[in-house]
Amino acid sequence: MSASALMSRQGAVAAADPDEGVAAHYGEPMHEQRALEQGRAVVDLSHRGVVTVTGADRLTWLHSITSQHLNALEPGVSTEMLVLDPHGRVEHAAAVIDDGATTWLITESGTAAGLVAYLESMKFAMRVEVGTRTDLAVLGTSAHGPTIDGALIQWRDPWPVTAPGSTRYGPDDHEHPGAQWQGTLWLVQREDLPAAASAAEGAGARLAGVWAWEALRVATWRPRHARECDERTIPHELDWLRTAVHLEKGCYRGQETIARVFTMGRPPRRLTMLHLDGSEHITPDPGATIMHGEREVGRVTSVVRHHELGPVALAVLKRSVDPEATLSVEGLAAGQETIVTPEGFGTGRPPPQDRPRPNPALRRRP
The missing domain is CATH 2.40.30.110 (Aminomethyltransferase beta-barrel domains)
Known part of the structure; x- marks a missing residue:
């Protein structure tokens, strides 16, 4: 992916893999981190991928092939899903939100094409259409941070609240450090990215680099597919069942491992x-x-x-x-x-x- 338009901002220092294309920071990484934590910053995450699923069967279909309970997902409700291999290992992860007509999936940089290829291979006779939206960009804020005017979608991270039908391998929700900070992702037109960031700055926010986002993610023990996963990872090892896996839904690829390790314990x-x-x-x-x-x-x-x-x-x-x-x-x-x-x-x-x-x-x- 080409560099973000916000890389032209003064002080921008390029991030390394897996965050190539956006800024690690803009010259003051600790100040940026504090501002993000306090709800006074916006982060360029425009290297993330955006996948859309439309059609009458979209939710029941995604429900049947992923780890999450999606067939009754209400418009505007944020959740996340995993795509597992037959042995329960994590292949893809995506933030999920539906607007009543389209299910939006926000993925790691460079993984949208792979996710689309898998989804296309599973369509069969279902009434669904899958696409990649390279014309859209992602911005990140604290949940109590600035509003991004003109955004198409707002996704609020459910982490670390243990969803109904899920389980946790770590502390209670209220004792979890993730209860102290929640991230939000916003989808905007890519051509409007500079204007959206400037509008947030005009409302009192500052531009922060991806180092700030990562620091708060690590401090809240939030797993990330591009970092915490390897070819052997199962979600139990990362306490990822609490927000990404539903234990009471029907069969899907990898479910046998999910159920067996949950029942017998000891990942x-x-x-x-x-x-x-x-x-x-x-x-x-x-x-x-x-x-x-x-x-x-x-x-x-x-x-x-x-x-x-x-x-x-x-x-x-x-x-x-x-x-x-x-x-x-x-x-x-x-x-x-x-x-x-x-x-x-x-x-x-x-x-x-x-x-x-x-x-x-x-x-x-x-």
């Missing part, structure tokens, strides 16, 4: 937050190996400098790693803050069935 890995030693003024890169002594126990997925927490990271660890253990990342000490519990059981899990012990006499040979 193989778990998401955690790492508080990194900041005395060296360096941070590891995403993908860095995490060690416990001489043993490799996981990888870093996201790294930020938070204006209050300092250098912190999200990481995926082996579930069995002692949550009290001090770990190391490229020589830096890293203390853990538990996100997904090491016990590996979601709320509402059915009680285990007592199995009768086999009678030894039945196995005796004459």
Whole structure:
């Protein structure tokens, strides 16, 4: 994707993959982060993809092939969905909102084409049409931040409120750090992006880079497909069932794994937050190996400098790693803050069935 029109703003510093095309910051990353947290900033997320689904069967069809309960989705209600492979591994993730005529899907940069290809392959005789809207751009604000005049759609992140029919592998909703900040995505015409940002600035907001968005995402333990997922990721490991997976809907690809791991418990890995030693003024890169002594126990997925927490990271660890253990990342000490519990059981899990012990006499040979 070509660079955003807002990259011409004074002080703009280009972001790296997976956020190429927009600004990491505009010269004052910590000030931008505080402003976003306080509802006084707008973030250029115009590298995100936008997919539309229209037609009479759109919601029942999406309901049948994704992780989310969508066939009764009311217009204007924000949710999110995952597309899983047959083994329950995450292939695509999208923010979802319907306006009564169109279901809008907001995806990671560079993934819209892949999502459209999958959806097209599943159409069969359904009355649906799938398209990509490259003429639209995404802006981000705090939920209590500025209003983007002229926006086509406003999506409010449901994270971390555990949806009806879902489960959580982390703390109660009211104790979750995500309860302190909620992001909102706005869709605007791409040609109107500079004017929309300027209007928000005129109303008292400032332009913030994607580093600010990422810092608040990490601080609220919000998983991101482009960062926390690899080819083995199942949603239980990231506590993603709470907002993206419905446990009481019909069959869809990957459902068997979702149900089995929920019922039996113990996903193989778990998401955690790492508080990194900041005395060296360096941070590891995403993908860095995490060690416990001489043993490799996981990888870093996201790294930020938070204006209050300092250098912190999200990481995926082996579930069995002692949550009290001090770990190391490229020589830096890293203390853990538990996100997904090491016990590996979601709320509402059915009680285990007592199995009768086999009678030894039945196995005796004459």
